[in-house]
Amino acid sequence: MLRYANPTLFLELARKLIPGFATLGAVLIAVALALVAVSPADYQQGETVKIMYVHVPAAWLGMACYSLMALSAIGTLVWRHPLADVSQKAAAPLGAAFTLLCLVTGSLWGKPMWGTWWVWDARLTSVLVLFLMYCGVVALWNAIEDPARAARAVAVLTLVGFINIPIVKFSVDWWNTLHQPASVLRMGGSTIDASMLWPLLVMAAGFTCVFAALHMAGMRNEILRRRVRTLGLMAAQREPDLGGAAPALEHP
Numbered sequence: 001m002l003r004y005a006n007p008t009l010f011l012e013l014a015r016k017l018i019p020g021f022a023t024l025g026a027v028l029i030a031v032a033l034a035l036v037a038v039s040p041a042d043y044q045q046g047e048t049v050k051i052m053y054v055h056v057p058a059a060w061l062g063m064a065c066y067s068l069m070a071l072s073a074i075g076t077l078v079w080r081h082p083l084a085d086v087s088q089k090a091a092a093p094l095g096a097a098f099t100l101l102c103l104v105t106g107s108l109w110g111k112p113m114w115g116t117w118w119v120w121d122a123r124l125t126s127v128l129v130l131f132l133m134y135c136g137v138v139a140l141w142n143a144i145e146d147p148a149r150a151a152r153a154v155a156v157l158t159l160v161g162f163i164n165i166p167i168v169k170f171s172v173d174w175w176n177t178l179h180q181p182a183s184v185l186r187m188g189g190s191t192i193d194a195s196m197l198w199p200l201l202v203m204a205a206g207f208t209c210v211f212a213a214l215h216m217a218g219m220r221n222e223i224l225r226r227r228v229r230t231l232g233l234m235a236a237q238r239e240p241d242l243g244g245a246a247p248a249l250e251h252p
Helices: 007-038 047-079 084-114 122-143 147-161 164-174 194-238
Strands: none
Touching: 007 047, 007 194, 047 084, 047 122, 047 147, 047 164, 047 194, 084 122, 084 147, 084 194, 122 147, 122 164
16 A cells, blocks of 8 residues: 555545545445434433434544544654645544534534533533644644645644543543443443444444545545646746846947
8 A cells, every 4th residue: 555655646546436435425324314214212312312323423533533633643744654744634624524513413412411502521622622623733734835844833733632532532431521421432342222323333434434535535636736836836937037127238
């Protein structure tokens, strides 16, 4: 796979994989929605539990996307990987979107369960901080025109912000919060019944495939955008200096 570090080869690979991931993601989400439609209501939460099938995959991808950005940041600072900063820039807005979706669906789920749209407990607050970190990364990318300088600055910011990921993950274990503890990925196995677990896993797989397609599409667009920028700079350097002084006329 190291040969695909070459941007040209990656573009060819992305051209082949993007339609496949997009189609697979759409099929998995459709299957998940069909399973959700026939899944039972929770004995305490009723039909509102079905918000879980969007909320949980969005939360997983919000954290996974930032972890991918952190790995890309290491690739930028340590190995100078030619596609590392491209991957990071393409992932940031996607991670922000999934994290925002997590916050919105969490509020919709929390209102009937907790009686309020928002509480400043550890899990909710740390996820909000994660969303703000995404916004900061996107803003920093747009604030620095030179891609190389922007990549180094964003890589440092991303690695500093990565400390929030274990806080998001383990906040319900470290502090007493309203948010329920882990019930899928936990020691001793899942506590969710199979009739609810399978739709959730299929939906998460569908979301992941859609993310993969969007991420590769974003990387492809960024590579092409940089090529256009480079061609523009080269063309500008070749233009004659029209603003210089006119040459002196020779006397007859």
